[in-house]
Amino acid sequence: METNERKQYRFGMVIDLDKCSGCGACTVACAVENNVAPAVPSTTTRNGLTWMNVTAVHSGAAYPDCETVFVPMSCQQCENETPCLTVCPQNAVDIDPVTGIVGQVPQRCLGCRYCMTACPYHARYFNWRDPEWTDGMTQQLNPDVAPRMRGVVEKCNFCHARLHAARQKAAANGSREIDPADYVPACVESCPASAITFGDLNNPSSPVAILAADKNSFRFLARLGTEPKVHYHSSKQWVREMAERSKTRTQQEAFHG
Amino acid sequence: MDNLLIPRGVRRTSFGSFLLWLLPWFAMLSVGLYAIYLCLAEGLFHTNMDNRFAFGIWIFLDLTVIALGAGAFFTGFLLYIVRRKELAAVINSAVIIGLICYSGAVLVLMVDVGQPLRAWFTFWHPNTHSMLTEVTFCLTCYLVVLLIEYLPIVIKNRQLRQIPKFLVFEFELHKLMPVFAGIGTFLSFFHQGSLGGLFGVLRGRPFAFREELGIWPSTFFLFVISAAAAGPSFIMLTTRLVEKITRKRLVRENVYQLLGKVSGLMLVAYVLLKSIDTLIWINSTSPGTGFPAFEYYATQSFGTWILFTEIVLFGLLPALVLLSSRLRSDRRLLFGAAFMVCCGIMLNRFVMTIQTLALPTLPFDAFLTYLPSWQEVAAFAFVIAYGVILYSVTYRYAVVFPQERELNLAAGPESVPAKQSLLSRLRPRFAVQLIQKFVSLF
Amino acid sequence: MLPFVYEFHWTPFHVTFLLVFFTLFSMVAATLVLALRRTAAKDTPEQIEHVRWHTDFEDLPAALKACRHELRGDVKHRTCPNGFDCRTCTVHAQINARVRHRPGMQGFQVYGFSMSPYRLYHRGHTWVQQEKDGTYTVGIDDFGKRILGTVRSVELPPVGSRLYVNGSGMLVRSDDAAVRVLSPLDGEVVAHGTEEDDWLLKVRAEQDETATTHLLTADEVPNWILREMERLQASFATAGVGVTLADGGELAPNFHRHFPKADWDGVLGQMFLQA
Numbered sequence: 001m002e003t004n005e006r007k008q009y010r011f012g013m014v015i016d017l018d019k020c021s022g023c024g025a026c027t028v029a030c031a032v033e034n035n036v037a038p039a040v041p042s043t044t045t046r047n048g049l050t051w052m053n054v055t056a057v058h059s060g061a062a063y064p065d066c067e068t069v070f071v072p073m074s075c076q077q078c079e080n081e082t083p084c085l086t087v088c089p090q091n092a093v094d095i096d097p098v099t100g101i102v103g104q105v106p107q108r109c110l111g112c113r114y115c116m117t118a119c120p121y122h123a124r125y126f127n128w129r130d131p132e133w134t135d136g137m138t139q140q141l142n143p144d145v146a147p148r149m150r151g152v153v154e155k156c157n158f159c160h161a162r163l164h165a166a167r168q169k170a171a172a173n174g175s176r177e178i179d180p181a182d183y184v185p186a187c188v189e190s191c192p193a194s195a196i197t198f199g200d201l202n203n204p205s206s207p208v209a210i211l212a213a214d215k216n217s218f219r220f221l222a223r224l225g226t227e228p229k230v231h232y233h234s235s236k237q238w239v240r241e242m243a244e245r246s247k248t249r250t251q252q253e254a255f256h257g
Numbered sequence: 258m259d260n261l262l263i264p265r266g267v268r269r270t271s272f273g274s275f276l277l278w279l280l281p282w283f284a285m286l287s288v289g290l291y292a293i294y295l296c297l298a299e300g301l302f303h304t305n306m307d308n309r310f311a312f313g314i315w316i317f318l319d320l321t322v323i324a325l326g327a328g329a330f331f332t333g334f335l336l337y338i339v340r341r342k343e344l345a346a347v348i349n350s351a352v353i354i355g356l357i358c359y360s361g362a363v364l365v366l367m368v369d370v371g372q373p374l375r376a377w378f379t380f381w382h383p384n385t386h387s388m389l390t391e392v393t394f395c396l397t398c399y400l401v402v403l404l405i406e407y408l409p410i411v412i413k414n415r416q417l418r419q420i421p422k423f424l425v426f427e428f429e430l431h432k433l434m435p436v437f438a439g440i441g442t443f444l445s446f447f448h449q450g451s452l453g454g455l456f457g458v459l460r461g462r463p464f465a466f467r468e469e470l471g472i473w474p475s476t477f478f479l480f481v482i483s484a485a486a487a488g489p490s491f492i493m494l495t496t497r498l499v500e501k502i503t504r505k506r507l508v509r510e511n512v513y514q515l516l517g518k519v520s521g522l523m524l525v526a527y528v529l530l531k532s533i534d535t536l537i538w539i540n541s542t543s544p545g546t547g548f549p550a551f552e553y554y555a556t557q558s559f560g561t562w563i564l565f566t567e568i569v570l571f572g573l574l575p576a577l578v579l580l581s582s583r584l585r586s587d588r589r590l591l592f593g594a595a596f597m598v599c600c601g602i603m604l605n606r607f608v609m610t611i612q613t614l615a616l617p618t619l620p621f622d623a624f625l626t627y628l629p630s631w632q633e634v635a636a637f638a639f640v641i642a643y644g645v646i647l648y649s650v651t652y653r654y655a656v657v658f659p660q661e662r663e664l665n666l667a668a669g670p671e672s673v674p675a676k677q678s679l680l681s682r683l684r685p686r687f688a689v690q691l692i693q694k695f696v697s698l699f
Numbered sequence: 700m701l702p703f704v705y706e707f708h709w710t711p712f713h714v715t716f717l718l719v720f721f722t723l724f725s726m727v728a729a730t731l732v733l734a735l736r737r738t739a740a741k742d743t744p745e746q747i748e749h750v751r752w753h754t755d756f757e758d759l760p761a762a763l764k765a766c767r768h769e770l771r772g773d774v775k776h777r778t779c780p781n782g783f784d785c786r787t788c789t790v791h792a793q794i795n796a797r798v799r800h801r802p803g804m805q806g807f808q809v810y811g812f813s814m815s816p817y818r819l820y821h822r823g824h825t826w827v828q829q830e831k832d833g834t835y836t837v838g839i840d841d842f843g844k845r846i847l848g849t850v851r852s853v854e855l856p857p858v859g860s861r862l863y864v865n866g867s868g869m870l871v872r873s874d875d876a877a878v879r880v881l882s883p884l885d886g887e888v889v890a891h892g893t894e895e896d897d898w899l900l901k902v903r904a905e906q907d908e909t910a911t912t913h914l915l916t917a918d919e920v921p922n923w924i925l926r927e928m929e930r931l932q933a934s935f936a937t938a939g940v941g942v943t944l945a946d947g948g949e950l951a952p953n954f955h956r957h958f959p960k961a962d963w964d965g966v967l968g969q970m971f972l973q974a
Binding site for chain 2: 042044046047048055057071073081083086087088089090091092108109110111112113114116117118119120121122124125126127128129130149150151152153220221223224225226242243244245
Binding site: 264265266267268380381382383384385386390391394398401402405413415418421422424425426427428429430431433436437440443444656659662663 | 700704705706707712713716717720723724726727730731733734735737738741742746747750751753754758760962964965966968969973974
């Protein structure tokens with residue numbers, strides 16, 4: 001018997017910080033995939049559009065022991081009381097009930113930037129100026145993704161156009177379920193170190209679910225209680241403690257260190 | 258030249274010197290207009306805001322002026338609902354100040370958002386769980402109420418009231434004013450509160466996040482009460498400023514005393530609740546999310562002094578001055594305290610907006626700094642210039658202070674001080690004084 | 700915002716939120732419409748004059764609104780709540796029933812103003828005298844004339860037009876200001892006074908019994924004039940002229956000329972009870 005019930009997905013990813021070399025391929029692939037216009041010369045790290053942003057974090061230890069880890073951070077796809085969702089005055093942020101993906105609807109966005117204030121991960125970006133492509137570049141725009149205009153907020157949506165394409169392919173084959181191999185976001189695909197594992201967290205046998213359940217997996221600012229669907233993985237204890245703020249500095253250290 | 262438009266029995270400077278007074282303000286207005294044009298026509302890259310500091314000086318000042326403009330609703334509430342007739346002396350001024358503050362804030366907001374033409378989306382498909390939706394709805398509605406309240410002041414102009422329809426309309430509107438005052442109070446309660454809730458709900462910003470009381474975070478109630486405390490103080494200050502500039506007495510001393518007392522009462526309630534809220538936040542809310550509160554004050558520029566200044570120096574201190582009838586009868590203390598109240602509320606709004614955004618949330622993030630660009634400052638200067646011009650024009654051509662004519666044409670007697678009640682003769686302790694103050698207020 | 704528009708949720712919170720907003724907005728709109736409708740309904744000259752007086756009266760300083768019984772000494776302190784219209788005032792009726800009306804005095808001078816015991820006075824400085832034919836003559840009292848100074852023109856309502864108590868009676872233009880003098884009576888204008896007459900208007904009143912109830916009688920006039928003198932003095936004292944009238948003194952015959960810099964528009968406006 002045919003059922004109308006659709007499969008309930010919960011897409012998420014695990015980023016292995018042990019593997020990430022900080023090359024930035026994910027950032028570039030993401031920008032190309034999602035038609036993010038090239039930055040103008042005056043752009044800084046604080047006002048550019050980097051849906052996937054890689055930051056170098058140092059352990060702070062003295063010379064022979066010092067370590068650095070690169071943290072690629074995109075929208076963390078919060079699941080519980082999604083901070084940006086509840087604050088948007090005009091429903092420009094939505095969660096797809098089928099995939100769990102937090103989406104941004106730029107066509108509805110007023111540009112009030114309240115969601116950016118609400119986001120603890122600073123994963124939302126505002127179009128401070130009109131996007132501009134040099135002549136040749138318009139030829140290589142992704143036809144499946146609408147470019148955004150000035151004055152609206154945008155962010156990672158796990159490459160929505162790719163999900164759409166996967167669905168269409170599945171529908172053409174007469175299936176209601178997408179093939180996991182067909183839906184891989186650009187950052188995952190481009191990572192030369194294969195540091196990012198993507199998939200359905202609802203499927204306990206999927207690589208992403210298995211890796212997320214690993215004891216060395218963690219999430220940033222987990223104690224805020226927003227339940228992000230982007231997990232990180234590191235074998236280094238200082239990285240895990242840093243991310244979860246589980247080992248907070250004492251008052252003495254805070255004021256003198 | 259414009260003598261026929263000036264209210265009867267009051268003295269106004271010559272038309273020439275009035276224009277001269279307006280000239281610098283118009284200059285400021287044009288610079289601001291240019292800055293606004295740049296932001297609207299070319300984009301918000303003209304500001305120094307960025308993805309990390311997504312709210313800047315505009316939101317901070319919007320919150321401040323809306324708190325200071327609360328005098329309009331609170332004076333209206335006390336005059337028309339509680340029936341404190343003395344406040345009729347400042348209600349017109351309060352309405353104009355309120356109108357300037359609110360329309361100015363809305364104007365700046367329209368520049369602040371990226372796509373102002375989409376503002377109507379909030380009405381068409383609102384997310385009713387967002388504090389910003391509540392703010393938008395109440396602010397728009399209240400601005401309409403303020404315009405309706407401002408209308409009678411304009412059409413009561415000496416020449417306009419010669420038109421019978423205007424005369425009668427002003428009369429009829431005046432009779433219905435308690436309805437507007439009531440609605441204004443209701444709306445103000447919600448949008449002042451929602452402006453506080455705006456930051457209190459930010460789960461992702463532990464510095465701002467507060468526990469919920471009912472469906473609102475505690476900052477909702479703190480903002481309502483602090484606005485009610487700041488409103489009367491700001492009216493006192495602006496009235497005094499107009500008195501200084503025009504070198505005239507405009508209201509009787511008892512009006513200042515009452516406004517001071519009301520401000521002090523609200524402030525003492527605010528300081529009490531704010532202290533409780535801060536303690537709960539330091540000891541439970543913030544550490545519960547992995548952010549021990551002392552971390553917020555580890556950065557030197559925003560040390561604990563800011564907390565002390567906000568609650569004690571600009572909170573408790575002026576509250577005590579305003580509550581003591583002996584202290585507040587000294588004009589310097591009265592206006593000094595009122596000034597401190599306004600500074601305190603401004604500081605609170607600063608902390609909630611700028612400090613919230615400056616503090617890092619991600620463990621590897623640094624403390625962020627931001628300095629507004631000249632366009633941001635100029636756009637707000639536009640609002641100040643617009644306010645001064647609107648106030649000046651209204652003051653010149655309409656009766657803003659009903660007591661002005663009496664106080665300046667005929668030297669009216671100071672109102673008789675109220676009889677000392679039995680309670681006050683007992684020289685009671687502070688708590689009894691407080692109860693007595695409440696009794697005498699209502 | 701509206702049911703069946705996208706993003707409308709039939710959840711209690713959403714529906715309540717929008718209902719409250721719509722209710723408030725309709726209340727604002729309804730109240731505004733109510734004011735507009737009431738405005739549209741009030742279009743007769745009587746209603747407009749009534750509104751004008753009540754708006755002006757509202758704005759008068761409290762000291763000016765003293766009840767006539769305070770002037771007469773019947774009550775210690777009372778502010779008139781009726782816009783100086785004693786015809787419907789219950790307090791006035793009660794006090795009148797209780798306190799015997801003292802007989803009128805002979806022709807008298809009050810602080811140098813000649814007032815007549817046969818005339819009734821309106822608080823806006825007009826007098827009313829009943830004529831033998833039952834009509835009333837109306838003129839500006841001596842106090843009013845003296846403070847007006849040189850009158851350039853008087854605009855009288857045309858014969859046949861209606862007058863309303865405390866409504867516009869006439870427009871007097873002096874060298875210093877234009878003043879709307881209030882009408883002391885309800886009635887119809889039947890004649891204009893000529894140059895020889897000391898009256899300006901002859902009025903046929905409508906209700907005869909209560910037509911003059913609200914006007915001041917001779918025994919109230921001295922105290923009233925005293926207060927008016929004080930008021931005038933106070934006006935000058937703060938209008939940058941300094942003390943002008945020594946206590947108990949009288950107005951110089953043409954004292955106007957001594958104060959060219961005074962705000963006559965303001966002074967006269969207040970003395971003739973208008974905003």
